Structure formats: structure tokens, C-alpha cells
Amino acid sequence: MATLHLGQILSFDGSPFEDGHDAAWHERHGGLVEDGGKILALGPAEAMRAAHPFAGIVDHGEGLILPGFVDAHAHYPQTGMIASWGKRLIDWLNHYTFPEEMRFADPAYAHEIAGRYLDLLLAHGTTSVCSYCTIHPGSVDALFEAAEARGMRVFAGKTCMDRDTAPEGLRDSAQSAYDDSKALLARWHGKGRASYVITPRFSPTSTVAQLEALGALWAEHPDCLMQTHLSEQTDEIAWVKSLYPQARDYLDTYESYGLLRPGGLFGHAIHLEPRERGRLRETGAALVHCPTSNTFIGSGLFDMDGLTKEGQIVGLATDTGGGSSFSMLRTMAAAYEIAQLRHRPLHASELLWLATQGSARALRVADRIGNLAPGMEADFIVLDLASTPAIAQRSARAEDIWEALFPTIMMGDDRAIVETRVAGKRL
Template identity: 70%
Template sequence: MSQPTLLLGQTLGFHSNPFHSEPTEAANYNRTGAILVVDGMIQDLGDAKALKAKYPQAQVVDYGNALISAGFIDSHVHFPQTAMIASWAHRLVDWLNIHTFPEEMRFSDPDYARQIAKRYFDLTLAQGTTTVCSYATIHPESVEAFFTEAQSRGLRALTGKTCMDRNAPEGLQDTPQSAYDDSKALLQRWHGVDRLSYVITPRFSPTSTPEQLEAVGALWSENPLCLMQTHLSEQTDEIEWVRSLFPEARDYLDTYERYGLLGDRAVYGHAIHLEGRERARLKEVGAGLVHCPTSNTFIGSGLFDMNSLMAEGQRIGLATDTGGGSSFSMLRTMAAAYEISQLRQRTLHPAELYWLATQGSANVLHIGDKVGNLAVGMEADLVVLDLASTPAIAQRHAEADDFWEALFPTIMMGDDRAIKTVWIGGREAP
């Protein structure tokens, strides 16, 4: 057993979903909190005075008035799009053809894949993000680079080879058989190694033939404990495209459902323009939806219906959608989620926003028992936030009447300057 470490500061976790109660009642907030970390795990938490007396031999790290919480969980990203984030284009398909596909073709080069993987994790850790669920490219080299870099940093991380066999450049197409074979080999090599998880990853229906969707669905049925991730109902013109490619399908979701790509471990990015049948089936099977607000505004996709989807019991996480999203920051993503909900006439509470970026996203990825919250037995992946990190935030913070009012300016205006430090597996990240 390593020497226990006692972290002191304001602490914030959750014991329930704040969307399903008065938001502050779902939170566990302590103004003078403490977290005992032993061998990479949270062993105890409570009031600082009590825990210092209880564990006199523990090494103490005092963060003063900083806020200690679970690290942010980014539940839908494309790490290969790191270098082309914030690229100008008209709509989704234009953006893919002009910027995304040419950049992703570069990942056939293992050296380039490793370079971007390192850069990506440098950027996300600097923003307080401790776990990501990413798409790779069609190239096995991209998955190898991502997992190798994550493993070297001790991160909990998820990814999978993207599968595409049509409506993409020749250099970015595989086949139904190679998609199955490559994905299976990568899954067998990496899934469950250290803190890594493989995710079966058809990009979206327009870039996979029915034969490929069937092959990928077969792989998932053989490995049902893996996640499956894809995109769903991001833009209205995309939905029309799907209808033209799958005229026999009842709706967009049915293009996945009929090939075995619907279940409780399915994670669908965007899900903005859902039909009634789709919503009912997603709720029935317990699938996960991921809100990507900066991407939805940047690419002009639409306004996610957080209020009614959450009210009907959908499982929802939050994500940057790098690089369709215009920021690596989950703080900025929370701010965008707030703004979109305002346009939907629903004011999100800071507790709801923070839960989405931590516990909500972890639950969607089926790792909510491991990360995304402060609780005994959880892995000690933590972010420490300075709630007065800039002059503009500090002057507003000074006027706050309670904790939530003090936290909100950092959600709305915070950036990497708000991140004092990050802990990964019980160790402070370098």
C-alpha cells in the first residue's frame, strides 16, 4: 500500500441525477472537504478537520479554496481531427469532404498518428478532461497510437477503428470483411488492458453499406460487453440522405436497429432530430445519447432537446465532439449546453451542467462505477479548479452569494487557466 494522500479543498460530487430532483439536493458539496487517496482509489471523503484527525499519517495536499471534483468525461470525440479543429465550411457533408477526410487519410502514417495522439492528450488534460471516448480512423495504426499514448499516461480511455466502406475517399474505405477483421483484432489486443476499452465504431449509416453494418453488428453480438458508438440524426439534410440510402428503413435509428446495432451499450452522438418511434426505442433499450453543443452550433445542426429527453428518462452525456466541436474544453461545452437550453426555454442549473460533464457522461459510457464522481471506491481521476482564475471571473466570483453562484462564472467563462491540476489514477499528472 502506498502512503495515503489527503487532498483538501472544496469538494463536489453527486448522489443522484440533478435533473430528477431539485438540482442542489442531488449534489454532495463540502466547503471544507477532504479526499483520501490510496493506491489510486478514493478510500474516504468528508470534512477536512475530521479526516486529518482520522488519518494523521497521510500526506496532506491543501488546495485552499479550489474546487476538487471528478475529472471531466468527454463522451464523444474524434482525436484524429485535432489538427483541423475550427475549420471553416458550410454544412456537415461539406466539412467532412473538405477538411475531415483529407486529414484522416494522414493516419495511415504511424508516426503522424502517434504525434497527434500525444498532442490530443496534452490538450485535453490541460482542460481537466481525464477520460475520453474517441473515434479513430479506418487505420488500425490510429487505434494503436491512441491506446499506446493513453496507456503511457495511465488514463482510462476508449476508442475504436472507424468503419466506412462507401461515400468516402478511396483511401478511407475498408470493406465489410476488413472492418470486421481489423476491429476484432484490435478488440482482442486492447479491450480490458489496464484502463482501456475498445468501442465498436461504424462512423454513421451513410458511410457504411448494409453489408458492413451487418458485419459490425455481428462483431458486437459476439462481444456484447463492448460499447458501440456511432452518429444519429445530427442534421436534417443528413436524415434525408439516410432515407435515400435506406428506403426500406422506418427511420434513421432503424438503419442501425435492423443490423443489430441498437442496445443498452450503444452510444449515439448528437440525436437532435429524433422521431417519436426513435425516442421510444432508445428509452426502451436504455441506449446512451451524447449532447455535443459546440459542434451543433458550429456546424449548424440544431438545438438538442435536453429538457424533454431527460424528462422522458433518456440517458444523456456531454461531449466536445472535437473537431466538429470548436473547443477541447468541457467548461466551454457546459457553457454551450446552457446557451442551447436557454434557446429551448429551459435554464440549466450549474449542478445539472456539472453532472452532465462528469457522472452523466460516465454513465453513458458504462463506467459510472469507476470514474466521474467523488465516492468511496471510485478511481481517483480528479480535476482541481481555480474558481477565480481570471480577473473577469474573480470579480464576479467575489460577488457570489452561494457556491453555485460562485461556480457558474467558471462554467461560463473558464478555460485552461481555471485548471490548477489534474490527478490520474491517484497521481498528479505532470
């Protein structure tokens, strides 16, 4: 049976980066009709009531109905070690990340964390995520099974590492990475809302043979996404140069082995050289900005203005647990702060677009999730624009929806998420 959700509604007609801040539709007294997990219609409340007289009604009052947030880069196995103190990337991996990831050899532990992680996402209004798992195939099964139980559209893949820069106990081989990834892809890709993502962690922990094997697998399955890391820290880039002396630059360590094409997701992409920017744009690969991670690990300032102006595809992500929050609200705030340090104040519409349509576009599902429109999947949230006294007193004097939303972006957290719906179902 159809359900009519009443409340404020905000959706996008275009990209605010390309079409301006008015490329959005806001209805103060709106109605969204959901049926069978899809959005059937949306418009002014009275028109929706008249057109759908038999729909059940859920009245969200002053709540703002938005598309669920889409987190385009995360590491669910790092849930338990988020906010670990005091290290930069390479030491942080060795001291905190790798020991934790070893625990995922135990399928029971993987299931426990996968369920905990997805419940944290839903509490923070995130309905879709693209996550790394660990080298253990069971860690992938655990996440997809937990996503299936909740009905969530989740993208994930087995992290591949076969170089001796990764610790004993957390290494596969070129052949096993190919075989395991291929078997997981066959098991999960396109099953319900699951999408398999080919996942070399990054070139410093893979041999050329492994990168080639994964490039070959991607060529066999070009509809899959491929995720990895690129140019996060300057000492990491120097390390890549020492491991791949023949490479023209960091991106070349992927490009040379078949790992640069549409559907490529390159996390961080901070310290890019001109050739890298040119090739990323030409190929239509996506860059994923992880602002809380970039400040937390001390990586650098992403060039949002320059990259979006030159037509790069950019998504937004937490990079949990290098990132310091599960919240895409906090992530939008950090994106704003980083852009301010580069003298480009991102508008609330741009921040919200990055956390929804931008990430969905990077994941090549912008026609299905990340916006509210007839025919799209009914993943949406209800946001309280006055969730704390501090936010309420500021939003009360707002003169338009963007000014009303911005205090929640800057100061809000999971308390602002009144309700999260996945395929229409309240979770």
C-alpha cells in the same frame, strides 16, 4: 502511501435531473484521501486529518476538487483541423475531415497527434474520453498507447467506412472492418484502463453488409460499447433516407442490423422522430449531446429537457474537431445556451453532472469515474473559481457553490484548471 487532498469538495449523491439540485455534497473545508489510485475516503478536512494521520498532505487552498471531466464523443484525429471555417456537415467532412484522417495511415503521425490530443485534454481537466479513430488500425494503437502512458481511462475504436460515399483511401470493407475491429478488441479491451468501442462512423458511409458485420461482432462482445452518429443535420437525414429507402427512420438503419442495444452511444440525436425516441429509451441506449459542434456546424438544438424528462440516458461531449473546443467548461456553456434557446435554463448542477456522471453513465462506468466517492478511481481536478479578473469579480459575490461555479462554467477555460490528477497522479 495515502495522500490527503485539502480544498473545497463537490460530489453528487444523485442526478440533479431526477433528484433536484440538492443531490450534491459540498464541503468548503474538505478532505479527499487517495491511495493506490483510488479514493479511500472524503469528508470534512478535520475528520479526514484525524482518521488518516499518516497521509501525506496536499493543500489546494480555495481550489474546488471535482471529478475529472468525461468527454463522451470526440474524434482525436481531428485535433489538427479543429476550427475549420464555413461548411455544413457533409461538405465539412469532405473538405476538411477526410483529407486529415488519411494522414493517419502514417503511424508516426498518429502517435504525434494522439499524444498531443491527450495532453490537451488533461490541460482542460478531461480525464476520460470516448474517441473515434480513423479506419487505420494503427490509429487505435496510437491512442491506446498514449492513454496507457498517462494512465487514462480511454474508450476508442477503429472508424469503419466501406461505402463509396467515403473517399478512396479511407475505405475498408465489411470483412476487414470486422477482422480489424475484432483483432483490436482482443488486443486492447480491458487491458489496463482501455475499453474498445465498435465504431461504424455513421450509416451513410457504411454498406448494409458492414453494419451487419459490426452488429455480429457486437453480439459476440455485448460488454463492449458501440458508437456512431444519429440525426445530426436535416440534409444528412434526407441523405440517409435516399441510401436506405426501406428504413423506417435513421435509427432503423442501425436497429435493423443489430446496432441498437444497451451500450449504444448515439452522437448528436437532434432531429429525432417519435419512434426513434421510443426505441432509444426502451433499449437503454445513450444519446450524446455535442453542443459546440451543433452550433459550429449549424446542426440544430438538442432537446435536453424533453429527452431527460422522458428518461433517456444523456452524456455530454465536445465532438472535437466538429466541436469548437477541447474544454468541457466551454461545452457546458454551449449546452446552457442551447437549452436557453429552448426555454429551459440548465442549472449549474445539471451542467456539471452531465460533464461527469452523465457521461460516465452513458459509458456505463458511473461506478468508477465521474464522481468523488470511496472506492472510485481517483481521477480528479482542482478548479480555480477566480481564474480571470472577470470571473473573480463575479464569483466573489456568489452566495452558494453553484453561483460561485457558474461564472467559471460560462467564462472559464484551461486557465481555470489548476491541476489534473489521473489515478491519483498529477499529470
